Amino acid sequence: MHRHLEPLGGWRRTHSCGELTQEACGSDICIMGWVQFRRDHGGLIFIDLRDREGLTQIVFSPEESADAHGRAHLLRTEYVLAIKGAVRPRPEGMANPAMVTGMIEVAVSEWKLLATSKTPPFAIEDRSDAAESLRLKYRYLDLRRPKLAKNFILRHKASQSVRRYLDGLGFLEIETPILTKSTPEGARDFLVPSRLSQGQFYALPQSPQLFKQLLMVSGLERYYQIVKCFRDEDLRADRQPEFTQIDIEMSFVEEEAVMSMAEGLVRTLFRETIGVNLPEPFPRMTYGQAMAEYGLDKPDIRFALQLRDVTDIVRGSQFKLFAQAELVKALAVPGGGELSRKEIDELTEFVKIYGAKGLAWIKIKDDEWISPIAKFLSAAERDALVKACSLAPGDIVFFQAAAPEVVNQALGNLRLKLGERFGLIDDSRFEPLWVTDFPLLEFNPEEKRFAAMHHPFTAAQDGHMELLRGDPAKAMAKAYDIVLNGNEIGGGSIRIHDAAMQSAMFDALGISREDAENRFGFLLNALQYGAPPHGGIAFGLDRIIMLLTGAKSIRDVIAFPKTQKATCLMTEAPSDVSPAQLRELGIKLRERPVKQPPEEQNVGLDL
RNA sequence: GGGGCCGUAGUUAAGCUGGUUAUAACGCCUGCCUGUCACGUAGGAGGGCGCGAGUUCGAGUCUCGUCGGCCCCGCCA
Numbered sequence: 001m002h003r004h005l006e007p008l009g010g011w012r013r014t015h016s017c018g019e020l021t022q023e024a025c026g027s028d029i030c031i032m033g034w035v036q037f038r039r040d041h042g043g044l045i046f047i048d049l050r051d052r053e054g055l056t057q058i059v060f061s062p063e064e065s066a067d068a069h070g071r072a073h074l075l076r077t078e079y080v081l082a083i084k085g086a087v088r089p090r091p092e093g094m095a096n097p098a099m100v101t102g103m104i105e106v107a108v109s110e111w112k113l114l115a116t117s118k119t120p121p122f123a124i125e126d127r128s129d130a131a132e133s134l135r136l137k138y139r140y141l142d143l144r145r146p147k148l149a150k151n152f153i154l155r156h157k158a159s160q161s162v163r164r165y166l167d168g169l170g171f172l173e174i175e176t177p178i179l180t181k182s183t184p185e186g187a188r189d190f191l192v193p194s195r196l197s198q199g200q201f202y203a204l205p206q207s208p209q210l211f212k213q214l215l216m217v218s219g220l221e222r223y224y225q226i227v228k229c230f231r232d233e234d235l236r237a238d239r240q241p242e243f244t245q246i247d248i249e250m251s252f253v254e255e256e257a258v259m260s261m262a263e264g265l266v267r268t269l270f271r272e273t274i275g276v277n278l279p280e281p282f283p284r285m286t287y288g289q290a291m292a293e294y295g296l297d298k299p300d301i302r303f304a305l306q307l308r309d310v311t312d313i314v315r316g317s318q319f320k321l322f323a324q325a326e327l328v329k330a331l332a333v334p335g336g337g338e339l340s341r342k343e344i345d346e347l348t349e350f351v352k353i354y355g356a357k358g359l360a361w362i363k364i365k366d367d368e369w370i371s372p373i374a375k376f377l378s379a380a381e382r383d384a385l386v387k388a389c390s391l392a393p394g395d396i397v398f399f400q401a402a403a404p405e406v407v408n409q410a411l412g413n414l415r416l417k418l419g420e421r422f423g424l425i426d427d428s429r430f431e432p433l434w435v436t437d438f439p440l441l442e443f444n445p446e447e448k449r450f451a452a453m454h455h456p457f458t459a460a461q462d463g464h465m466e467l468l469r470g471d472p473a474k475a476m477a478k479a480y481d482i483v484l485n486g487n488e489i490g491g492g493s494i495r496i497h498d499a500a501m502q503s504a505m506f507d508a509l510g511i512s513r514e515d516a517e518n519r520f521g522f523l524l525n526a527l528q529y530g531a532p533p534h535g536g537i538a539f540g541l542d543r544i545i546m547l548l549t550g551a552k553s554i555r556d557v558i559a560f561p562k563t564q565k566a567t568c569l570m571t572e573a574p575s576d577v578s579p580a581q582l583r584e585l586g587i588k589l590r591e592r593p594v595k596q597p598p599e600e601q602n603v604g605l606d607l
Numbered sequence: 608g609g610g611g612c613c614g615u616a617g618u619u620a621a622g623c624u625g626g627u628u629a630u631a632a633c634g635c636c637u638g639c640c641u642g643u644c645a646c647g648u649a650g651g652a653g654g655g656c657g658c659g660a661g662u663u664c665g666a667g668u669c670u671c672g673u674c675g676g677c678c679c680c681g682c683c684a
Binding site: 037038039040041042043044045046048055057059061062063076077090091093094096098099102105119120121122123125127128129130131132133134136186187188206231232233234235236237239297298353354355453454455481488490491538540553563564565567569 | 617633647
C-alpha cells in the first residue's frame with residue numbers, strides 16, 4: 001500500500017475541527033488534523049479528525065469520490081490529513097449529541113496525506129491511563145490529549161488576563177537577567193560556570209527580588225514580569241526546580257495598596273478564566289491567629305474545624321504527658337465518634353510523619369468517655385474541655401501535647417485529613433484568605449540564630465525595628481501571604497528602602513558588614529540614591545493554574561516538566577558534556593561520573 | 608538524608624501459600640463489512656516478568672543489592 005506524503009500545495013484550512021455546526025451545512029470547507037478514531041466499514045469509512053479545537057466526523061464514500069474513498073483504507077490512528085469536502089447534516093437518527101459537532105459530518109471529496117504516524121505508545125485520549133513516566137517520555141504526544149491541552153489553553157488565558165490587568169494599572173513588563181549573581185533567599189542556587197571568568201559562576205535567579213527593587217530605585221515605579229525562577233531543592237507534587245512567578249513591584253505604596261492591587265488581579269484572573277467571582281474583599285487573618293486556630297500558616301478555611309489551646313486546662317492533670325507539655329492543643333470533630341479503632345491507628349501513624357509521638361483521643365458517648373486517657377482526667381478538667389471544645393455526644397476529640405511546632409504541624413495536618421475523611425471540604429468552592437502580621441524573623445535552632453522569615457529586605461512594622469536588639473522574636477514584618485483553599489499562591493512585603501535600615505537588618509541577621517558588602521553591595525549602594533518607598537508581591541503561577549484547572553500535579557500545567565529527580569525523561573537532561581566543553585570552562589570533575597548501563601528502563605519502547 | 612507505594616506483551620492489569628508450553632482486555636497485523644461514533648466480525652502475531660546476584664531440584668512469585676517512577680518528612684515559600 002502506498003503512503004505517499006503530499007505537500008499542502010496551496011490548501012488552507014477554512015475551519016477548525018471544533019466549530020462546524022448546522023449553520024455550515026452546504027458549504028465546502030477544508031480542515032486538517034489528526035486521525036482520532038477510524039471506523040472502516042469497507043464500503044464506507046468514518047474518521048474522527050482531531051485538532052486543538054475538537055473533533056469532526058468525516059465520511060469517505062464511493063458515491064462522493066471513489067478515489068478519495070479507495071485511498072482511505074490505509075489511514076491509521078494519528079495520521080495527519082487535509083481534507084476538502086462539503087458539510088452536511090447527518091442522516092435522520094445518526095446525530096451524536098455527545099459531540100459538539102455531532103449534528104454534522106463532512107463528506108470528503110478530496111484529501112491529502114500530510115504525515116503518517118507510528119502506532120503511538122499509548123492512546124491519545126483523555127481516558128488513557130498510561131504510566132506518567134511513559135507520558136513524560138512522549139510528552140509531545142501526551143500534550144495532544146484534550147484534557148492536557150486544555151490546561152495550557154487556560155494557562156494562556158490566565159497570562160493574558162494578568163497582562164491586561166497590570167497594563168491597565170500602568171505596570172511595565174520588564175525583563176531581568178537569568179544569568180545573575182547568587183542572591184540567596186534561602187534555597188540552593190543553580191550555578192552556571194563562566195567561560196570568560198574561569199572559576200567563577202553565575203546563579204540562576206531564585207526570583208528577581210533584587211532586580212525589581214532596583215527598578216523601583218530607577219524610578220520606573222511599577223514593574224511586573226511573568227518569569228521563570230529556579231531553586232535547586234527537592235521536588236514535590238506542587239514543586240518544580242524551575243517554576244513561574246507573576247512578579248510585581250510598585251513604588252510609593254504601603255501594604256494596603258499592594259494588597260488591593262493583588263486582590264484585584266486574582267479576582268480578575270478567576271473571573272476571566274473560569275468565571276468564578278471571588279469575595280470582595282478577601283477575608284484576613286493574622287499569622288498568630290492562623291497558627292493558633294489552624295496550626296498552619298496557610299489555613300484552608302473552607303471548613304470550620306479549629307484547634308483549641310487547652311494547655312491551661314490540663315496543666316495540673318494527673319496525666320503527666322499533658323501536665324508537663326509545653327503546649328497542649330485539642331481538635332474536636334463533631335460526629336467523629338464513628339471512627340474505628342483501625343482508622344484512629346492510621347491517623348496516629350499519620351501524625352507521626354510530623355514528629356508526633358502519638359495521638360491521644362476521646363470519644364464522647366452519652367454518659368461516658370471512651371478513651372485510653374479519660375481515666376486520668378478529673379471532673380473539672382472534663383467540664384473545662386467540654387466547654388473549650390464545645391463537645392457533644394457522638395464527637396471525637398484529638399490531642400497533641402509536645403513542642404509548639406510539632407503540636408501545630410501534627411494537628412494542623414490532621415485537621416486537613418479529617419476534613420477530607422468527613423467530606424467537610426466543598427471542592428467547588430474557592431476561598432481566598434490574606435495572612436498578615438508575620439514575624440520578621442524566625443529562630444533557627446540548629447544555627448542558633450535568627451533568619452528572615454520572608455527575606456532580608458522585608459521592612460519591619462512601624463516601630464518594630466527597635467525590637468531587633470532586645471526581643472527579635474517579637475518584631476513583626478510588613479509582609480502578607482495570599483492563601484487559596486489551603487495553598488499559598490502568593491506572598492510579598494513592603495521592602496526596606498533605606499540603606500541604614502537595611503544595614504541594621506543585616507546586623508540583626510548576623511551578616512557581617514563585609515559579607516553584606518560582597519553579596520548585596522549593589523543594593524546598599526542603590527538605596528543611598530533616593531530609593532522610593534516600595535513593595536510588591538509574587539504569585540506562583542503554576543500553583544494558581546493547578547487550582548484553576550483542578551490538576552493534581554504541577555506537572556500537568558507545565559508543558560515540559562521534570563521528574564522528582566529533576567530529570568527530563570524526554571530530552572534526558574541533565575546529561576554528560578564533552579571533555580572539551582569542560583576544559584573550555586576550566587572545570588575538572590572531582591570524580592568520574594558513574595556510567596549507567598545504556599539499557600532502556602521501563603520506559604524504553606522503541607521496537 | 609529518611610519513610611512509604613510501584614515496575615509482568617505496545618498499553619492497562621491478573622498471576623493465591625515458589626511447580627509442566629505466563630493470563631485477560633485494549634492496541635497492532637490480515638480478511639469481510641455502506642451509517643458507524645471507544646463500529647462490528649473471523650483469524651493472527653507479540654512478552655519470559657526493570658536489571659544483577661543469591662536461596663532452591665525449581666523463582667514473575669522468597670532474600671539482598673541496584674536502576675527508574677510516584678507520594679511524603681526534612682529541605683524549599
